[in-house]
Structure formats: C-alpha cells, structure tokens
Amino acid sequence: MMNMWDEMKNIKAPDELKARTRAAVREEKSRARQPVRSMRGGMKRLLAAACAFAVVLGGAALHGRQTGSDPVTDIAHTFGLVAYAADTGEMRQPKDSKIVFDTGSGADDPEKGFYSGCLFKVTGENIKTVSATIDRGAVYRTKTVKDTSADRDEWVRTMYQGTNPAIDGADRIMVWGSDEMHMYADLCWKLDNGFTDEYDPDVSYGLWLPSRQEDADDDLQDSRHKSVDGFEGAKLTVTITFNDGSEQTRSMTLHTGKLGVEYKDDTSGPSLTGEVLTDAQAEEQGYLYGVYGELD
Template identity: 85%
Template sequence: MMNMWDEMKNIKAPDELKARTRAAVREEKGRARQPVRSMRGGMKRLLAAACAFAVVLGGAALHSRQTGSDPVTDIAHTFGLVAYAADTGEMRQPKDSRIVFDCGSGADDPDKGFFSGCLFKVTGEHIKTVSATIDRGAVYRTKTVKDTSADRDEWVRTMHQGTNPELDGADTVMVWGNGFEGAEQMYADLCWKLDNGFTDEYNPDVSYGLWLPSRQESEDDDLQDSWHKSVDGFEGAKLNVTVTFTDGSEQMQSMTLHTGKLAVEYKSEASGPSLTGEVLTDEQAAAEGYIYGVYAELD
C-alpha cells in the first residue's frame, strides 16, 4: 500500500507486480497498472487489485436441516461464506447483508483472462462438497505454495517457465516474496479456472475467486477508465454457492455483485488504506477519497 492518499482519490489500478513481493503490493495498491513480463512466458498484467478485489464473501451463516430422518435425530447445519484477504489472511464479515471486497491482487492475462483476486472461503462443519455457479464469467480455485527447495532462484525460474511439478496444470501463476529483492521466502499463488457448476470436495484451506475474460485494450486507453470498465464487468452478476453436508442435505446462498466507490480508512501509516465496508455516494467519495471496487448484496 502507499501512504500518499492524495494520489489515490480516483484510484487507478496499481502498477506494482505481486511477483516482486506481497509487501510491495500493499505499498503500491491504488496506482495505475503497467504491463509486465509474463511469468508463464508471454506478456501478462498482474494487478494488485486496487478495486478492492482480493477478498470476497464474508461470514454469512446459512442453516439447513437433515431431511428424511427421525426429527429427534435431525442435525442443524450451518455454513459461512467468509471474506478472505490473501495477502494478510484477514477474514471480513458482512455488514447489513452487504459484502465489500477487500484489497488484494490478481492477474490479467490476454490469453488466460482476468483472475480478479476476489477470493472467498467456505466455513462450517460436516461439509462434504462445495459447488458454485455464476452467470457472468467463471469461478476459479486458488492455493498458495511455499518454496521449500534448496535453490530459490531455480524454483522461481521453474514457476515462471511452467515446468515446476507443483503447478499441477494451473492456468496462471503469481510468484511473490516476503520482502523486496532478496526476499528470504518465496511463494506462488496458483489459479485454476473451473467449469460453471463444478463440485469440489470440501477443503477449509481452499479459496475461490471470480474470473472474467480480459478486455481488449490499447496503449492509448486511459488507465483509470480502463480499470473501471474491467471492474464493471462484474456489475449485476449473480453468484450462487451450494454446500452439501455429510448427511446428504444441501444449502445454497445467492448474492448479486455490484461495483462502486468504496470507503477506506487509515488504521496506521504503515498499513495504508483499509476498507470500512461502506459504499459511498459520488459526493461522499469526492470529499473522502475512495477505492473503486466490487461489493455483493446477499439475496
């Protein structure tokens, strides 16, 4: 994140590559994005999502009861959709049935598409499977792997070239470290685009994100306007998440995605802007500053 809020009033997509470091992402959130060299061999745009992307759903508790059994033995089930910030590990709860996407990072590849960085985790007990559908774009699965090799440079090279066996067919890869050049520990975020209506075995450590096709852009495009248009691709999208419990019962949560100007606050100089969970009017945004991003209304 950056500590120059005056330059963030009409937030642009940031220009620091997540592959440099997670710390750099936090410092540079809000700046205009720049094209960078692909980590898979071509040219790719890695976006630290100043639009409030890397966190998605937040803690909405849902209830289901086992059917077809003796009422005395019926089991009440609950699952949550938890807002998850990949760079900090923070969980965000919804406010008044509204979920505001937190700041994070993503990747925009002209060939692979826009991996928004919008992430959510499913929480609960006795969950067997997770499924999701969206009527615009797709959902992707993501996980972070840690470099445990004896040769960090070689590990990074194989990740960039797509030859590391840990990739397991990932559609896009984002390599980052816990500091600037010379980082002591390196990681890679791996993303797999999923078919609409996929079903996964439940894993509480797995995150899911929102995907769109990449927009066609030219070098003459205004960066802020182009970023807003990319974000606005999620406006009005309907996302359904369904959980199957071990007793065979199911529960679904639906939400509608929207885009807008999201309020921020500074908890400390070092941390940079943090989302408050509020959506601002144009007048409020002009007076207070904002991050242009995505939020969801739970149906």
C-alpha cells in the same frame, strides 16, 4: 503438460523479478501515505513479480436453504461465505448484508483472462462438497504456496518454467514477494460452471471474466475500472453438501462501486472497512473501486 509460460520467456528471472518487486514495495509504501481516491492502474497486467498489496476483505455467516435432513432430529447446519485476502489470510464480517471484495491478488492477461482477485472461502462444520455457479464469467480455485526451498532464485525459475510440482496444472501463476519477505506464488485453476469440489478449508475461490478489449483512449485506471465493472449485476450461487447428505444454497448479486478504506498506521496502505460509499462520501474520504456482493 503444455507450457503455460510462453509469455514469460523474455523475463530474466530472478534479477529482474527482484528489481520489479522492490520497486512495487517502494510504490506501495509511498501510496500508503497518500489519500486514496480511486483504484490505481498500476495493478493492470500484474503478471508476475508483483508485490500485491494485502488488505482485509468482507465476509458473511449464512443460513441457507437446507434439504434432505430430518426436520425433527437435525440441528440446522450452517455455512459461511467469507471474503478472503490471500496475501494476509485475513477475513472480515459484512456490513448491512454486503460482502466487500478486494482485487489485490488479481491479474489481467489478454490471453488467460481477468483473474480479479475477488476471493471467498467456505467455512463450516461437516461439509463434504462445494459447488458454485455464476451467470457471468466463471469461478476459479486458488491457493497460495510459499517458497520454503534453500534456493529462492531456483524456486522462482521453476515457477516461471512450469516445472515446480506445486503448480499441478494451474492455469495461472502470479509470483510475488520481496527481499525483505518470503516469495509466494498464487496458483489459479479456472473451473467449469457448476463444478463440485471436495471441501478443503484451505482453498479459496475467485471471480473470473474474459479480458476486455481496451479502448485507445483508456488510461490504466479507466481500463481497470471497466474490467471490474464486468461483474456488475452478476449472480453467484454457492451450494454446500454436508456429510449427512443435506444441502444448503445461498446466492448473492454482485455490484461494483467505491469501497471505503482506512489507514491503520503510517507504514501500511489502505484497508477496506467493509462499507460501500456514496459519491459524496467518497469525496470526503479515501476509497478503492471494486466489487461487492449483496446477499439475496
């Protein structure tokens, strides 16, 4: 297997990992007490050892176009597309036919591309396969693995070195956690357009773009916004095959904008409300700049 971790060779794991993660935790706790006016640039090139902030994402239960079943005896199958927070496992229903995504578990790498952290899951009964296409960028499969070993430091080293069996040929790995919690790794596999996967309710999918070349005048926030804006107008189509051979297809058009947030307590950061804000609304309340989908 090719060594995918050449870029990590100068990182001194795990001591530097712990220090960087503790700093990230302190930063998030500080940010949690401040009004949010835009997506912070601190997530830029969050390669590893990042304590990604966990927020709830939007979702949708969909009735799609169905083919191949008996129209007399069949009870129409349905499947759901739910936006998913890998950090917490939480989901949220949409508002006004809009699915609001978050980029909390994403990373941008100049060589491997922009793994946006905009994740969705497929839900439903009697699903056999999942297929998806997007007319800009790609879709990636992702799962989160938890460190359950007796030696945390050794587990982190194996993730950096690409020798942990859980990696299973992943194109991208993002390690995160802190001394106060378990360590985790988000594993990502970039998929061919039109891929077909056996259905797994534990698998989530994300939106990928090639990394953009930064402008010399960009600050981190502007650069992050421009990366996110690469999804504007993209069309995502998901097709489900059920065990009886019938299919359903549903698509959405992606847009970028200012997403509403709320503060549920004094110790956690902002959570997405599922609302897309106007500029005037964003001036009056906190927001994150991100991606949402309008169901077709």
